[in-house]
Amino acid sequence: MKEFNLNNKTIIVTGCNGIIGKSISKALSSYGADLILIDIVEQSKINKQTRELQKIFKNKILPIKLDINNEIETKKIFKNINKIDVLINLAAIDAKVNEGKEYIFDKKILKNSLNTNLIATSIFTDFILKKMIKRKKGNIINVASTYSIVSPNLNLYKGTNTFKLNKPLEYILSKSFIPNYSRYIATTYARKGIRCNTIVPHAVITNNKNNKFKKNFLKLSPIGRFCKPSELNGVFIFLSSDSSSYMNGALITLDGGWTAW
Numbered sequence: 001m002k003e004f005n006l007n008n009k010t011i012i013v014t015g016c017n018g019i020i021g022k023s024i025s026k027a028l029s030s031y032g033a034d035l036i037l038i039d040i041v042e043q044s045k046i047n048k049q050t051r052e053l054q055k056i057f058k059n060k061i062l063p064i065k066l067d068i069n070n071e072i073e074t075k076k077i078f079k080n081i082n083k084i085d086v087l088i089n090l091a092a093i094d095a096k097v098n099e100g101k102e103y104i105f106d107k108k109i110l111k112n113s114l115n116t117n118l119i120a121t122s123i124f125t126d127f128i129l130k131k132m133i134k135r136k137k138g139n140i141i142n143v144a145s146t147y148s149i150v151s152p153n154l155n156l157y158k159g160t161n162t163f164k165l166n167k168p169l170e171y172i173l174s175k176s177f178i179p180n181y182s183r184y185i186a187t188t189y190a191r192k193g194i195r196c197n198t199i200v201p202h203a204v205i206t207n208n209k210n211n212k213f214k215k216n217f218l219k220l221s222p223i224g225r226f227c228k229p230s231e232l233n234g235v236f237i238f239l240s241s242d243s244s245s246y247m248n249g250a251l252i253t254l255d256g257g258w259t260a261w
Contacts, residue, residue, distance in 0.1 A: 186249030222257030
């Protein structure tokens with residue numbers, strides 16, 4: 001559709017090689033965007049993702065292996081890249097539940113999560129933001145979690161081997177800052193041509209093999225099913241396009257009604 005045209009837009013996708021990253025990279029390419037794909041995985045995986053997209057869409061794609069914690073490497077790579085229209089912050093550590101193990105507060109794990117999900121995301125965003133301010137134009141899309149707006153539901157793990165504290169605290173702490181961080185950017189830099197919004201996905205198809213967990217989830221979810229990666233594409237395309245030009249500081253949930261209870 002013409003109103004969602006992304007032609008001539010350069011979009012950075014961090015965490016490009018994950019489930020959501022792969023899906024939205026394909027969707028953004030299909031609407032004409034040029035991409036800068038960033039992930040911490042092996043360069044060969046990002047190169048493969050790039051080849052697969054370019055076979056279909058013929059758009060410009062720059063594949064980059066990068067740990068966003070690495071400020072020196074980030075500055076080196078982006079020294080001569082100034083045209084960045086959209087930054088999509090997907091890169092994050094998703095702390096998993098330990099099956100059959102009692103949850104213990106672990107400062108080392110906490111620091112690791114905070115370093116990537118909070119500190120590195122903020123520093124990388126600030127670096128790109130400065131480039132956007134120079135052009136007086138920019139669009140930042142942050143990706144949060146339902147656990148940034150509600151607490152984990154203990155009933156989700158009822159009857160499993162998982163200790164009932166379920167989702168590790170470091171994940172909740174590190175993701176909870178994102179909605180307000182987006183609002184800060186949105187209100188501080190709007191008059192410099194920058195806008196910023198937050199997307200909150202939930203339960204994107206998981207490879208969790210715990211049948212009891214799946215049954216619990218299906219009972220607790222208002223929509224009664226998991227989310228397909230493709231169901232997130234539309235909102236990323238919308239927010240990346242000029243059709244959302246008056247949307248700033250918003251939080252959009254795609255959670256099947258999970259946070260509506």
